[in-house]
Amino acid sequence: MSNEEKNLIKEEQEFNQLIKERRQKLFDLQEAGKDPFDVYKINRTHTSKEVKENYEELESKEVTVAGRLMSKRVHGKAGFSDIHDRYGKIQLYIKINDVGEEKLKEYKSFDIGDFVAITGTVFKTRTGEVSVHITDFKLLAKSLKPLPEKWHGLKDPDLRYRQRYVDLIINQDVRDTFFKRTAIIKAMREFLDERDFVEVETPILSPIAGGAAAKPFITHHNALNIDMYLRIATELYLKRLIVGGFEKVYEIGRNFRNEGIDVRHNPEFTAIELYEAFADYNDMMEITENMVAYICGKVLGTTKVTYEGTEIDFTPPWNRITMVDAVKKYSNVDFDNINTHEEAREIAKEKHIELKKELKDCTKGDILNAFFEEFCEHELIQPTFVMDYPVEISPLTKKKRGNEEYTERFEGFIFGREICNAYSELNDPIVQKERFVQQLKERELGDDEAYMMDEDFINALEIGMPPTGGLGIGIDRLVMFLTDSSSIRDVLLFPTMKPTK
Incomplete structure (x- = not known):
């Protein structure tokens, strides 16, 4: 077995293990009475775009945003994460002092791909990025499969078309x-x-x-x-x-x-x-x-x-050009000087033109069109x-x-x-x-x-x-x-x- 085959098998095993872990998290939530799929509606007050565009009037005010969790950098007692909605992303900041130890632990258990609702106050980080300081949150839907770009990637071009929903999430x-x-x-x-x-x-x-x-x-x-x-x-x-x-x-x-x-x-x-x-x-x-x-x-x-x-x-x-003039320009054959179907068939035979039916059944018009497709179309930029x-x-x-x-x-x-x-x-x-x-x-x-x-x-x-x-x-x-x-x-x-x- 080649190293590449071994790596693929290992990657598949890791992927399956992640799916198993995510399902277990869902079962644990359901047993604790926190089934995210029991959530029917969330009162989102602002989109990511609205928060950013209206920062001056929203600074230090409470908003509720919602979207898919796409990154999470929470270690120890605080950290940052991003959620994406239709309009883009908004950065989130969570701190143990604001939500408590149990809620921070719950937040850390969330996986990339989960849908969450976030309530918090609007502020700017030291780097100037508009963000939401989390005071409360709610899991809205559990992602039971990892996004493929993290594991298999989008190496197969067909995957983007077959799983367009994933393509739209990632790109x-x-x-x-x-x-x-x-x-x-x-x-x-x-x-x-x-x-x-x-x-x-x-x-x-x-x-x-x-x-x-x-x-x-x-x-x-x-x-x-x-x-x-x-x-x-x-x-x-x-x-x-x-x-x-x-x-x-x-x-x-x-x-x-x-x-x-x-x-x-x-x-x-x-x-x-x-x-x-x-x-x-x-x-x-x-x-x-x-x-x-x-x-x-x-x-x-x-x-x-x-x-x-x-x-x-x-x-x-x-630009405007007749079909006859286009054929004359790009093939040097002037159909204005071809008077019969037989003459057209002879020139088609001479130029080895591919036709859609037998040559004997083709008219001058059929052959003119075939010349156009052969010699002209690709020239019209x-x-x-x-x-x-x-x-x-x-x-x-x-x-x-x-x-x-x-x-x-x-x-x-x-x-x-x-x-x-x-x-x-x-x-x-x-x-x-x-x-x-x-x-x-x-x-x-x-x-x-x-x-x-x-x-x-x-x-x-x-x-x-x-x-x-x-x-x-x-x-x-x-x-x-x-x-x-x-x-x-x-x-x-x-x-x-x-x-x-």
């Missing part, structure tokens, strides 16, 4: 990320609400998985005896509301896609979609860049952020709108004015990653049905992410939908950029994980 920067995430979403709502958008909720369970090219999760409704899908996008229901006269709507919520898991993808994720009647994709570009800049200003105080060592400037206006996507891959989008090979669609890219998708929305029910039929053919060719037919949505368009601009933004990816987080798991409180044995 202030992780807590800051999620408080910042909340502030980002709040600022997003403020921006839209001030512009008279209405926030709505649409179904998560639906008989049709529509609004995006993605593989859905399938479930079964017992009472109706039908299969249903977890939504992959909110688009088609929101556009029904445009038909119904809402004119400006948005929804922030979870979408679900039965796809792989990596640093950019989680099977459930948060997105915002918004739709505005009498607008087009140019208006959606302005909304996107101005909304992100507004969020940056509110949350960060600047439109310039550093992401993985690179400065990203979100100041409007963002600063915020950039890539415009005018091929009609074949944009079934819900109006055709480009003046060039019907393309559509009025853009995607926003930052640091080589797609962050948003927007259209001048297709509102012609006859053309929309033709596009759905073509998507059904794509499904027959093996594309299980192609769109399904949605007859009720066609019916809504036949009632009449005005010209509309629509936009979807991946909130998780935006939060990643604004918090310098390299993985989507770092901005999801509880990311999807493979179960442990």
